[in-house]
Amino acid sequence: MIANILDGIVLGLQFGLLAAGLTLIYGLGGVLNLGYGQIAVTSAMIVALSMDAGVPVVPAVGLGLLAGGLFGLLLDLTILRPVYRLRGEARVLLSLLLTLGVSFIIDGYLNWRYPLKALNLYIGGGAIDILGVPMRRGSLVASAITLVTITGLFIFFRSTSLGRAIRSVIEDESGARLIGIDPKQMLRLILVLSGVLAALVAVTRSMIAPVDTTSGLSITVFALIVTVVGGLGNVVGALLAGIILGIVNVVAADLIGSYISLILLLAAAAVTILIRPAGLLGVKE
Amino acid sequence: MSGRFTGSTGTSLIGGTEAHSSRSLPALLVPIIVVGAVLALVPFWLGDSRVLMGVAVLGLAFVCYVIGFNVIFGGTGQLFLCVGALAGVGGFGATILADNVGLPIVASILIATLAATLMGGLLSYVAVQRSLGVIFTGIVTLIFSLSFDALLLGLSNLTGGDTGRLIKSGTDTFLRERIPPYYLMLGLALAFLLTHGLLRRSHIGWAFRALRDDEVAAELAGVDVARYRVYGALIGAAMLGLAGSTYALTEGRISPTTFGFGHVDVVVMVMLAFGGIGTLFGPIVGAITFTIVDEVLIDFGQLRQVAYGILVIVLFLWMPRGLIPTLDSVWRRVRGLVGARH
Amino acid sequence: MLEVNGLSAGYQGNDVVHDVTLRVDQGEAVMIIGSNGSGKTTLFQTLCGLLSPSSGKVIFEGDDITGLPAERIARLGMRFVSAARHLFPRMTVEEHLLLGAYPHKPDPTTRSTVLDLFPRLAERRRQRAGTMSGGEQQMLAVGRALMSKPRLLVLDEPSTGLAPLLARAAYEALDVLRKQGLTVLVTEQQVPLAMAFSDRGYVLENGFIRLEGTSEQLAANPAVRSAYLGVT
Numbered sequence: 001m002i003a004n005i006l007d008g009i010v011l012g013l014q015f016g017l018l019a020a021g022l023t024l025i026y027g028l029g030g031v032l033n034l035g036y037g038q039i040a041v042t043s044a045m046i047v048a049l050s051m052d053a054g055v056p057v058v059p060a061v062g063l064g065l066l067a068g069g070l071f072g073l074l075l076d077l078t079i080l081r082p083v084y085r086l087r088g089e090a091r092v093l094l095s096l097l098l099t100l101g102v103s104f105i106i107d108g109y110l111n112w113r114y115p116l117k118a119l120n121l122y123i124g125g126g127a128i129d130i131l132g133v134p135m136r137r138g139s140l141v142a143s144a145i146t147l148v149t150i151t152g153l154f155i156f157f158r159s160t161s162l163g164r165a166i167r168s169v170i171e172d173e174s175g176a177r178l179i180g181i182d183p184k185q186m187l188r189l190i191l192v193l194s195g196v197l198a199a200l201v202a203v204t205r206s207m208i209a210p211v212d213t214t215s216g217l218s219i220t221v222f223a224l225i226v227t228v229v230g231g232l233g234n235v236v237g238a239l240l241a242g243i244i245l246g247i248v249n250v251v252a253a254d255l256i257g258s259y260i261s262l263i264l265l266l267a268a269a270a271v272t273i274l275i276r277p278a279g280l281l282g283v284k285e
Numbered sequence: 286m287s288g289r290f291t292g293s294t295g296t297s298l299i300g301g302t303e304a305h306s307s308r309s310l311p312a313l314l315v316p317i318i319v320v321g322a323v324l325a326l327v328p329f330w331l332g333d334s335r336v337l338m339g340v341a342v343l344g345l346a347f348v349c350y351v352i353g354f355n356v357i358f359g360g361t362g363q364l365f366l367c368v369g370a371l372a373g374v375g376g377f378g379a380t381i382l383a384d385n386v387g388l389p390i391v392a393s394i395l396i397a398t399l400a401a402t403l404m405g406g407l408l409s410y411v412a413v414q415r416s417l418g419v420i421f422t423g424i425v426t427l428i429f430s431l432s433f434d435a436l437l438l439g440l441s442n443l444t445g446g447d448t449g450r451l452i453k454s455g456t457d458t459f460l461r462e463r464i465p466p467y468y469l470m471l472g473l474a475l476a477f478l479l480t481h482g483l484l485r486r487s488h489i490g491w492a493f494r495a496l497r498d499d500e501v502a503a504e505l506a507g508v509d510v511a512r513y514r515v516y517g518a519l520i521g522a523a524m525l526g527l528a529g530s531t532y533a534l535t536e537g538r539i540s541p542t543t544f545g546f547g548h549v550d551v552v553v554m555v556m557l558a559f560g561g562i563g564t565l566f567g568p569i570v571g572a573i574t575f576t577i578v579d580e581v582l583i584d585f586g587q588l589r590q591v592a593y594g595i596l597v598i599v600l601f602l603w604m605p606r607g608l609i610p611t612l613d614s615v616w617r618r619v620r621g622l623v624g625a626r627h
Numbered sequence: 628m629l630e631v632n633g634l635s636a637g638y639q640g641n642d643v644v645h646d647v648t649l650r651v652d653q654g655e656a657v658m659i660i661g662s663n664g665s666g667k668t669t670l671f672q673t674l675c676g677l678l679s680p681s682s683g684k685v686i687f688e689g690d691d692i693t694g695l696p697a698e699r700i701a702r703l704g705m706r707f708v709s710a711a712r713h714l715f716p717r718m719t720v721e722e723h724l725l726l727g728a729y730p731h732k733p734d735p736t737t738r739s740t741v742l743d744l745f746p747r748l749a750e751r752r753r754q755r756a757g758t759m760s761g762g763e764q765q766m767l768a769v770g771r772a773l774m775s776k777p778r779l780l781v782l783d784e785p786s787t788g789l790a791p792l793l794a795r796a797a798y799e800a801l802d803v804l805r806k807q808g809l810t811v812l813v814t815e816q817q818v819p820l821a822m823a824f825s826d827r828g829y830v831l832e833n834g835f836i837r838l839e840g841t842s843e844q845l846a847a848n849p850a851v852r853s854a855y856l857g858v859t
Contacts, residue, residue: 032420082602092420094601101597104551108590115587164726168715174677175713179727179771180701217547221431228424259439266428266435273425274415 003133004251010139010208012246013146018201018219019226019238020153021194027170027233029187031083031095033075036198037219038106043068043199044119044211045110057121061203068199072191075102080191084184103216110213118212121203142204149200150239157235166190170233225269231279241280313482320569321475328464337580338463342535344576345470349528350549351556351568352477353521356484359563360493361517363409364423369549370433371522372529374401379530380539381443383454390455390534398526404429405522406515413511430546437541449540452533466535473531474569477524482565489516497563552579555593558600561609570609628653628779628810629705634683636673642681643669644834651779651812656805658821658842659814660855661831667814668710670831671783675707676700687779706772710784712764714771716757720748723756723767727774734776741770744800762793769800780804781812786820798824818855822846830855 018040025033047064051057079102083095110117127134157163168176169183176183202211202219226245230237245265252261272279324345331337350368357365365371378397382388388396408429412422437444444450459465484490492513495503504510533539542548552575560571582589604611629651637643644666651657661667672678674685676697685693692700701707715723724741725733742749745766751759756767765785772780785801786794798820801811805824814831815821821828822842830838830851838848845851 079598089418089420096420096423097601098598100551101594101601104594104597105591106594108587108592108594112585112587112591161725161729161732164718164722165729167718168726171715171717172713174697174709174711175715177677177697178675178701178707178709178713179729179775180698181726181729182696182698224424225428257439259435262435263432263439266432270425270428273417273421274411277415277417277421 001251002131004254005247006130006133006135007139008247008250009243010135010143010246011250012243013143013150014201014205014242015222015226015246016239016242017146017150017197018223019230019242020150020235021197022223023227023230023233023235023238024190025187025194026227027235028166028183028190029080029084030088030091031080031187032092033099033191033194034096034220034224035075035099035103035106036194036223037216037221038103038110039068039071039195040198040202040219041110041211041213041216042071042106043195044202044206045114045117045213047121047203047206048117048119049114061121064203065196065199068195068197069192070195072193072195073188075099075195076188076191103220107213107216110216114213116212118210119202119206120210121206136208138207142207145200145204149197153235162189222265225265228269229272229279234279237280313479313486316566317475317478317482320478320566321471324471324474325468328467335463338467339536340576340580342466342470342532344572345467345474346528346532347553347556347576348474348568348572349470349477349532350525350553351560351572352474352481353524353528354553355521355557355562355564355568356481356524357405357409357518357521359557359567360484360490360497360521361514362419362497363412363514363518364419365405365408365426365518365521366423366546366550367408367426367430367433368525368553369544369546370430371401371405371525372532372549373433373437373544374404375526375529375531376533376539376544377437377444378526380450380452380454380533383534384452385443390458390460393454394527394530394534397530398523401526401529402519402523405525406519409515409518413514427546430550434541434545445540447541449538449543451538452536455534456537460535461537469531469535470528473528477528478565478569480520480524484520485565489513493517551593555597555600558597558605561611564609567609628688629812630684630686631674632684632686634670634673634680634685636669636678636680636683638669638678642834644673644831647683647831647834647836649829649836649839651810653778653810654805654808655827656801656811656825657813658825658828659812659831660816660818660821660828660845661814662816662854665831666834667816667831668783669834671707671709671781671814674781675705675709701775704778706775706777706780708768708772708780708782708785710787712768714756714764714768717755719753719755720759720767720770721752723771724774727771729775731775733774737774737776741773744773744803745770761788762790762796765789765793765797766800769797773804777809779810779812783814784816785813786815786817794820818851 022033022036025031043064046067047060050060050063055063079098080095083091083098086094122138127136128140129135130140157167165176165181166186166189168179168181169186173183176186205211226242227238229245230239230241245268248268249261249265252264327341328338331341350372353371354365354368357363375394375397378400379390379393382393382396383390408426412425417425438446441447455461460469492503492508495506495508496510496513500510529544533543536543556571556575557568558571559574560567560569579589582592631647631649634647635642635645647670649657649659659667659670669678673680676695676699679694683693684691687703687705690703692703697707715726718726724738728734728737747763748766748770751763756764759767769780769782769785782801785797789797794817801813802824805811813821813825822845825842827841828839828845829836830845838845838851840848846856
């Protein structure tokens with residue numbers, strides 16, 4: 001059981017970081033990015049391809065992160081321009097449809113061009129004992145990186161003026177504008193950041209299990225589930241929901257079976273929407 | 286263009302700008318008969334190929350799916366991202382009832398259709414009870430879709446898991462021959478078309494239009510928005526279930542990809558968006574166009590998905606109301622220019 | 628300092644404010660008074676950049692700022708405190724003050740000045756804005772605006788939602804700021820308060836400027852007296 005919980009936390013941290021990116025985009029821009037998983041997968045592919053071309057691991061990962069960020073920027077500059085002219089539900093709907101289109105394009109292209117490619121960053125070395133459970137080094141490194149990133153995010157949002165500025169746009173967009181903060185600029189920044197986060201999660205995930213060109217949809221779906229349960233726009237909620245659902249996923253998969261555990265996760269999201277649409281930590285409007 | 290997405294319920298994506306409720310019955314029947322006649326000739330054009338015939342039958346199945354989705358989304362504005370799943374309830378339900386439980390085929394189809402209908406109604410009921418907006422309705426129905434997918438994979442004894450299973454029932458009947466399934470599905474498609482057409486002319490159709498245009502005004506005018514939304518879902522889901530179960534039994538085999546989200550829902554949305562959400566003949570135009578396009582491009586494999594992605598973007602940016610309403614506006618403008626001196 | 632010429636603005640093609648011309652000179656306290664629905668808030672929204680004008684010009688310190696968005700205008704030395712206040716509910720008083728100076732580092736002197744002016748804020752430095760009372764929120768909104776050391780402060784109905792005692796206290800604070808050299812423009816429905824505070828004023832009615840003059844002139848005007856001062 002402890003092994004399951006630890007594995008669940010490892011998975012959960014990744015869920016959480018993944019969802020954090022998606023939820024920030026929604027909280028700041030009122031936009032749902034359904035191409036999120038594809039950004040992650042594309043970045044992973046770029047890392048894999050670079051390594052094939054002889055680039056050492058660390059710079060290759062750097063390239064992947066850079067690619068993720070650029071992707072986010074590209075989305076902001078192109079597809080999302082028409083979305084920004086709308087408000088409210090219409091904006092969410094159009095962003096949903098257009099990013100869905102983008103995800104088809106990328107999914108189709110990647111699967112056509114690199115059908116069997118996968119990124120697998122295997123970290124060698126023996127298992128390390130945590131609480132009496134032998135954990136693979138890959139899991140531990142991935143979790144450490146994720147934790148450091150999460151900590152970094154917290155520090156950024158709480159203690160830097162840019163982080164505060166971004167939070168202020170989420171809190172009250174007009175209020176932020178009245179003190180000279182440009183919401184469009186902040187959104188662009190967040191899109192770049194979320195792209196980097198997606199890439200980072202893909203890279204750390206590949207330390208535990210291979211990430212291939214078909215993973216895109218499931219990454220997006222998991223990110224969406226965790227985001228909804230944690231509360232759209234709420235980063236702490238996303239992290240919390242991530243860890244809880246990660247543990248649920250692993251424990252259920254072990255006890256009942258992997259398909260049923262997926263249904264459980266989906267049901268958790270459905271129940272959240274039905275009972276408390278604001279999510280775990282969301283603020284009731 | 287920005288006006289198209291300004292509805293508070295997100296439903297002004299929908300066209301339906303044509304005047305129709307005052308037209309007489311022949312005006313509805315004639316186009317349907319024409320369409321039916323043209324489509325009835327298709328088997329003669331396709332020659333002897335069993336494969337091409339199979340594509341044509343699938344195309345008609347999609348016509349049915351798109352009409353069903355059109356009734357739900359185009360009619361009442363509920364974004365049901367579970368078209369494939371509801372058709373799958375019909376398909377897998379009928380398969381299990383006929384093969385495993387041993388019921389006669391017709392009974393199996395009817396019960397499976399009923400199950401799909403109830404499921405659709407339930408989803409709609411829950412959505413209106415909790416006042417879920419378009420987005421959350423979409424997410425909840427998507428969750429149902431994904432859960433159904435996972436369930437199919439999990440219950441591999443019954444469903445054949447990843448690889449699917451064969452359907453023994455109906456093996457030596459006309460259902461498995463080359464041509465009859467086409468006319469069976471054509472019959473269904475025309476029946477659905479007629480049903481939708483009559484629906485639009487009925488008081489139910491009027492209620493649908495009212496609640497799409499302005500939900501609050503509709504309530505004030507006495508339209509029980511919740512009830513009519515559920516009606517729409519029930520009718521649409523029934524169509525989906527019936528089409529799914531009939532199609533499965535004509536195919537003889539069934540697998541998760543037959544009714545999977547990526548294979549059905551995505552395609553249905555593109556077809557309807559192209560043809561015209563809320564229009565009567567949009568589903569036909571969209572489904573036939575894309576069945577042909579898909580078949581022509583079959584050698585491009587996964588690259589087709591790239592094309593669909595580009596299409597989704599282009600469609601929702603420039604022709605959000607779909608082909609028919611856009612052509613209709615263009616035609617009106619041309620007529621306006623020409624007939625300016627009356 | 629601020630010149631508005633022939634400004635018209637409204638929503639969805641319908642103008643609410645018509646051909647407004649006014650000016651605010653350095654060091655003045657100017658008021659725009661009018662009843663409900665006269666267009667004060669629309670005028671405010673247009674001046675601060677949340678709404679685009681349909682015609683006219685706005686010039687600040689010699690530069691044409693017509694049609695600039697709010698986030699650009701806020702960087703020019705003007706700050707706006709709207710009636711809705713637009714605070715950040717989950718952020719603390721301290722964070723508001725830090726943000727007020729964005730993107731510059733907050734000046735400690737300015738900060739102490741603000742906290743001296745509003746001691747209640749000093750007591751509640753770590754409190755979240757969403758949990759504060761109306762009066763405290765008003766103080767915070769003004770304090771936040773002051774952190775950027777604006778040369779012109781524009782307030783939309785500062786007395787909104789405040790008990791009379793608090794509304795007077797708000798104007799007393801504005802008076803202190805005036806004496807320190809701040810130029811102030813207020814729109815106000817509660818005319819006596821604004822009149823006591825301002826040097827000059829404009830009367831806005833149905834979106835048109837009907838009268839202008841010094842406070843004394845307006846106070847003596849019989850139309851103003853009957854409409855706004857309750858004198859028959």
